[in-house]
Amino acid sequence: MTDLSLGGRTRPDRDRVLRLLQDYGVHLGVAVLLLVNIAFTPHFLSAENFRTQAVQVAPVLIVALGMALAIGSEGVDLSVGSVMALSTSLLSLYLGYGMWIALLVAVLGGIAVGVANGALIAYIGVQPIVATLALMVAGRGLALVLLPQLKDVRDPTMASLGSGDLLGIPYLVLIAVALALLVAFVVRRTTFGRQLLAIGDSRPAARLAGLPVRRVLILVYVCSGALAAIAGVLATARLTASDPTSLGNLMELSAITAVVVGGTPLSGGRVRIGGTVAGAVLIQLLTATLIKHDLPPSWTQIAQAVVIILAVYAARERGRR
């Protein structure tokens, strides 16, 4: 440090540190927040508290998984929040047939939105941001047509899905973890996952290599829609009410933040599921910290913005090299 002659050698060291920060910065952030909270937040170190944080983050994480796929294909899915609303409306409308039927219909609704998104993007060539924005508006509208106002859910199976647990782990958390493992497996081990990454990295090359670009893109948005619908079902189960007016509001931003903070570049070609999980947890902890210390609500937004800027800055540094 005092030895200036080291100038030539510190450069690669700096690069290595930077790369480590880019790849594991989000995990580091989670660790730091945990330590800060353990030290300064009363009653933080309790099973109940961890349970609360895990349960709250579950729906965000599930949506973020789909978002990671969309972003990995060099796209984005802005309709996820509206899909959650649509899913809660459909769920409420079909609960009369029992939870499983209603759940199926809700997920089918999400898949239908995904098909529409994917078709607009893959066949007509509409920019993902525009196509999914259209579905974001239309989806919320449709949700409110189907169910104009908040309605309580009294189905006992739904209630236990929302608040029950298995061996002390809430169902919501189990489902989110299972889905994260599933999506990670899909990205790593399936033909679809590989093709998705190639398409996200270089669409012209993927096309010339004969990949089924359209089919893959549609499947990406179907996955995203289905995951958002599942998140909508779980959020409904937890609230024991269908609230299409506010459920999923700004969810697209939380999900994009989780994905980007987790190290998935917006330019596509790479999907980091572990990072996405950590990104979602980071945002949850950040919000929880600020709320628990009763800092003004606007601070939460500012803090989120700072985290996003840091993540994007790191990504830019990566792109430079």
Place this chain on the structure above:
Amino acid sequence: MLSVTGSAGPPVTGSAVLSVAGLGKSFPGVRALDGVDFTARAGEVHALIGENGAGKSTLIKVLTGVYQPGEGEVTYDGSAVRFATPLAAQHAGISTIYQEVNLVPLMSVARNLFLGREPRGRLGLIDFRRMHREADEALRGLGVRVDVRRPLRELGVGAQQMVALARAVSVDARVVIMDEPTSSLEPREVATLFEVIRMLRGRGIAVIYVSHRLDELYEVCDTVTVLRDGKVVHTGPIAELDRLRLVSLMLGRDIGDVREEGLTKFSGRHDADSQAVLEATELTVRHQLDGVSLTIRAGEVVGLGGLLGSGRSETAKAIAGALPPDAGRVVVAGVPVRTGSTPAAIRAGVSLLPEDRKAEGIVPGLSVRENIALAALPGLSRFGLVDEARIDRVVDTFMKRLRIKASGPHQKVGELSGGNQQKVLLARWLAMNPKVLLLDEPTRGIDVGAKAEVQKLIDELAEDGLGVLLISSDMEELVEGSDRVVVLKDGAVVEELTGDAVTEDRLMRAIAATPAARATTAVPTAPGGDDD
């Protein structure tokens, strides 16, 4: 304000309007221009030609203020100038017409024509009536009759180009630069364009004309400057330079030079008596290909010769399904293939190594392994799950066979050298067991050693029974590597060289040959360029 009367007036070659002296321009790793002298004179149509990377576009960008000169100076109207922006050059009287129309598609034709200098009435409002009248007159003068109130995008591309032209010539330009203006025009529109060019010349405007179409150059230009590798290799009246000489200057291959055989790694001729593995018939793509037919037999390397823009890459892309043809058939090993579909072509056994390796070939962020396995992935999967062990075997085989140099199969392809990237792409296709390989500039931009290796590989593949189509701007490579050479010009086959006729001399002669009354220029003017 515009008229084409007195079109073919005698050239009034006047004083220098725009010139550069000792111009140099470098980009990281590239010397784009080196000591270039160039003068455009009033009343002169000056052809500027050269192959890819010769420096034409850099020169034009310096002239129009897009780039600043590295060394040397630009003289305009007798005094040294430096255009800070393209707008400054435009205001000074230098108009440019690009191949792609750069106007506002949603605005009306008249608005486009007068953009930024609309006729104003009282109160400073746009005088639309006057604008529409004058726009109509200006376009009529160019033989284009359209409703000038309609949005520009509703017009055909030819008509749009005419609007751009009318705009360029109506702004009191002293220099008009045309960058491949005919590439999307109908023959009739080309004839109109030439009339306009002659009219401009008659008015004492300096025209700089960039094109690869020799016939056009000889028809409309007075002077020619040939660029190669950033240097001027020739400048003078075009009438004093015959076509063959012009081509040899462009390509940098002298006629009659004693040629040493064996500088490339090609072995020579292959057995060509076998079955046709690819038959492409009458491939036609509007403005790009005009009924191209060719046959490749198993074990044969067929070269595709021609200048830049002659339709070589387009032919390869049309065969590979990447460019949907308007007409034509492709038959692989006796089985017709659906055109316009890359997956269909690949299933039939056709593989394309694209010219733009970085943008269309490799997937830079993925590893060597993933890149090699990319096309063959469905075959290396079971129930949608990737069979990693099989991929490892395939990747290992090809990395060894093609001697791909990488730190390992997991290195990112974007980090490899050009030659190794090319080998990765070859491996990707060989993993598919193709019948036909279409190689578009397989050795461009890779170092000498890798080049020799790739050439040797091509040879070996042909010997293994593949049909190979080889596109190369390197005359030597083309001639030595091919058993036959099909020569393209303006999107059509003009000659096929076989056997002993496969020589650089013959190839250049074929490229330079005067057309036998080809349709591009021979059709008389029929004004009324209504759009489609």
Place this chain on the structure above:
Amino acid sequence: MKPNIFFRRTSGRTSGRASAHTLLAVGLAASLALTAAGCAKSEDDSGSSGDSKSGAAEGDAGQVAATPSAGADTCVIGDYGAEKLDLKSATVGFSQSEKEANPFRIAETASIKAEAAKRGVKLLTANAQSQFSKQISDVQDLIAKGADLLVIAPLNSDGWEPVLRQAKAKHIPIVTIDRKINAAPCKDYVSFIGSDFVEQGRRAADRMIEATGGKGEVAILLGAAGNNVTTDRTKGFEEQIKKKAPDLKVVFKQTGEFAREKGQQVTEQLIQSKPGIDGIYAENDEMGLGAVGALKGAGKKAGDVKIVTIDGTKNAVRGIVDGWIDGVIESNPRFGPLAFQTLDTFTKGGKVAQDIVIKDSAYTKDNAESDLGKAY
């Protein structure tokens, strides 16, 4: 090769066929969703939303009383520049701001309709669906259709200039309800009838003091940021606590954005970090119900944490009956009787106040069960 404009055109041709696919797909998606609605079968509703209209009507019966503040500014028809007319033969236009998707709006519209029917007045209605530009054209339509009098629930306070000018030209009296517009009373419009949100906050504070005994720590679930309802309800509550119960401390203030889910999430964080919290003041019923959900989830029992909310929806009042909620301050949506009474007096030539505060009732353990029918 350089990109050629024709390449794009040709690919455009293939996408012509593709767009048919897409239309099909989009259409399928839409029809799926619609058929979904067609054969839907939801859970039995035992009266959560179905009977809200009757609730509104019931409530109306005893709700006419307002609190005309003596000595405040008033308005008579001469000052406004309109002419007397008989309300019974007049046409009244009503412009609602938001979709009738929440209990408040449902009850508000129902109350206006019910009162018009009761008085036998011809009523024209329009709903702006939360779009201000639509509300402007709605009102212009109402005028064009021959409305002699206007009742407006404005979406915004600003931007009413063009409509006011038009109404002025035709001498149409305007009464605005639930939200004020930025214009001169008795000149651009006659009167504003609404709730006093600061007063609601004060009354909520009174309930909280009573429930907690004036000691301990309370939390506030704020409404959406930057909303005047949030600001006023917070201000009234905090001032009153400071004045009447200095031993009651506000230790936590976080936004629940007027939504049940956010209210639940914030309360979950609250009870983790401050397990000893004594009371929660939710600035609307939904957040209060979210807080109840969080408390239940954390294993608390009814009454462990005192909850006071504002609005007066059925679900919240039922919460009192169940013992989870200690008080609900009503924000009265039933403007019908008061609006028509004001118009009646005004058009007959009588004096009306420029600012009329509607009376908000309240629900506690004592009246929740009996007055549940009045909740909206």
